[in-house]
Amino acid sequence: MVNFGFNAQTTAQKQIPLKKQNLDTMTDANESYESSDEEFSETENALNTVLDTSNRSHAYGNHTQNIHESADILDRYADKINVDQYLGGSHRITRDRSERATVDQVLDPRTLRFLSKLFKNGTITKINGCISTGKEANVYHAENSTTGKQYAIKIYKTSILVFKDRERYVDGEFRFRGTKNQSNPRKMVRTWAEKEFRNLKRLHSSGIPSPEPVDLKSHVLVMEYLSEDGGGPSPRLKDYPFADIDEVAEFYQRLVVDMRLMFQKCRLVHADLSEYNTIVHDKELYIFDVSQSVEPEHPMAMDFLRMDIKNVNDFFSRVKKINVYPERLIFKFIIDPWSQMDPSGEVPKEDNKHLRKQLNEIPLKTVDDVEQNQKDEVFRSLHLVTSLRGLEERDFKRFSEGHVDTLTDLVAPDVLRTLDCTVPRDQEEAREIQDYDKNTTSSDYDSDSCDNEEKEESKIPKLKRFEDKEEKRRRKKAAKEKNRERRKTKMNKNVKKRLVKKSHRHKS
Ligand SMILES: Nc1ncnc2c1ncn2[C@@H]1O[C@H](COP(=O)(O)OP(=O)(O)OP(=O)(O)O)[C@@H](O)[C@H]1O
Numbered sequence: 001m002v003n004f005g006f007n008a009q010t011t012a013q014k015q016i017p018l019k020k021q022n023l024d025t026m027t028d029a030n031e032s033y034e035s036s037d038e039e040f041s042e043t044e045n046a047l048n049t050v051l052d053t054s055n056r057s058h059a060y061g062n063h064t065q066n067i068h069e070s071a072d073i074l075d076r077y078a079d080k081i082n083v084d085q086y087l088g089g090s091h092r093i094t095r096d097r098s099e100r101a102t103v104d105q106v107l108d109p110r111t112l113r114f115l116s117k118l119f120k121n122g123t124i125t126k127i128n129g130c131i132s133t134g135k136e137a138n139v140y141h142a143e144n145s146t147t148g149k150q151y152a153i154k155i156y157k158t159s160i161l162v163f164k165d166r167e168r169y170v171d172g173e174f175r176f177r178g179t180k181n182q183s184n185p186r187k188m189v190r191t192w193a194e195k196e197f198r199n200l201k202r203l204h205s206s207g208i209p210s211p212e213p214v215d216l217k218s219h220v221l222v223m224e225y226l227s228e229d230g231g232g233p234s235p236r237l238k239d240y241p242f243a244d245i246d247e248v249a250e251f252y253q254r255l256v257v258d259m260r261l262m263f264q265k266c267r268l269v270h271a272d273l274s275e276y277n278t279i280v281h282d283k284e285l286y287i288f289d290v291s292q293s294v295e296p297e298h299p300m301a302m303d304f305l306r307m308d309i310k311n312v313n314d315f316f317s318r319v320k321k322i323n324v325y326p327e328r329l330i331f332k333f334i335i336d337p338w339s340q341m342d343p344s345g346e347v348p349k350e351d352n353k354h355l356r357k358q359l360n361e362i363p364l365k366t367v368d369d370v371e372q373n374q375k376d377e378v379f380r381s382l383h384l385v386t387s388l389r390g391l392e393e394r395d396f397k398r399f400s401e402g403h404v405d406t407l408t409d410l411v412a413p414d415v416l417r418t419l420d421c422t423v424p425r426d427q428e429e430a431r432e433i434q435d436y437d438k439n440t441t442s443s444d445y446d447s448d449s450c451d452n453e454e455k456e457e458s459k460i461p462k463l464k465r466f467e468d469k470e471e472k473r474r475r476k477k478a479a480k481e482k483n484r485e486r487r488k489t490k491m492n493k494n495v496k497k498r499l500v501k502k503s504h505r506h507k508s
């Protein structure tokens, strides 16, 4: 039996994940905002301004047609769209804050057009209010009164800047190569929503508990609503009232196993995994908010994975006070192919039961295990590379001083070395993208987007930076030779200039 017993821990400062830091900054800013009656009516006025059709032509200048269309949509659906706080259960957001965010950042005329598509295609019949106003999106509760189904609608904010620093998640993934839309926030959020939709699909089809993705219209994503009683949303892991320490340990193990399944079966690293992005629903641990998740080929995937492991370990050890597995051993557990894990050579099933057995072999560490903690600290600071050639001097020094077990600890494992990032490895994924593009009508995108341009760009391979050094040298040499050959038959610049001038003279 694994000992997940209590530890006499000091209440050390919790390490805040990257994304959460931003979120917390925002929450602090919001919390310092005192909502007076005066300000509330200001918000209400703002809402009325958006809903008032007579003002729309001022606000949106030349897009009169779109505005009239939006006015129609509002006339048709105003009674079906409630932007108040969702009153189905307990919520953390004040009415004032959610309305303000809604009016300012989410329900613009364009978004209303996409919502109207969801009403028209019969996915939903009503939007009942706002569940959450997050940093990058607002989540609304919706329902279909015919089927009785409930949905969560995540609407990405198009007018915020947080997406600017998201470039690093999208950049470096073959699925999104060529989508050079970082400078256009509207296209960026669309890519973002699409990424979340696809990632949710992968999770769901691999049997990892996650909300089922239902529909996607540009930056508006519809998914299954996770709720215990049809009221408020099921609690996030952070707020879940654990029955006892055994239940805490159970959820910890499940989450570690899910991280492996996500990596091995879905080929995804969550990249923002924490107690905030996991929901306990029907006694299962659901993973969501996967818009920033990346594939293992992504140049920062291993760094994101290390961060996820740390976040998960921090929550369970510091907040829930159980013994956890050493971070570097979890890392290995997640990325090692089965053949390496099982000396018998037999390839066991990638399922919960087998993985739990495997996990139980890993020794737990106590919070004051100096040696293990030191090793984890070194592991966190290592510059992981895919081959010994990329090894940094500083890390090699650590190895020489005995701070690293083996040299291979510094080198990301075989699974990474064998990845060929210059071509889509996952043919199924490539097909999925083609299908998606085929099935997505241009009206599902921005009406004013340069999609053709984007599609053209997406054909151009852009992943040269992942090339092996040797390969890069060969490519450069070949390019040089090609240019040399071209120069042999190339017309001299001055001759060309003279000819062009001549032909101009003839024309005139
Ligand atoms: N499918 C769902 N069912 C029930 N509740 C959900 C669902 N999806 C999201 N939520 C609720 O909405 C909140 C925000 O969702 P999500 O994390 O996806 O958005 P976000 O913009 O990333 O927010 P944050 O910045 O707070 O992380 C969640 O914490 C959860 O409470």
Ligand SMILES: [Mg+2]
Pocket: 134, 276, 277, 289
């Ligand atoms: Mg979130």
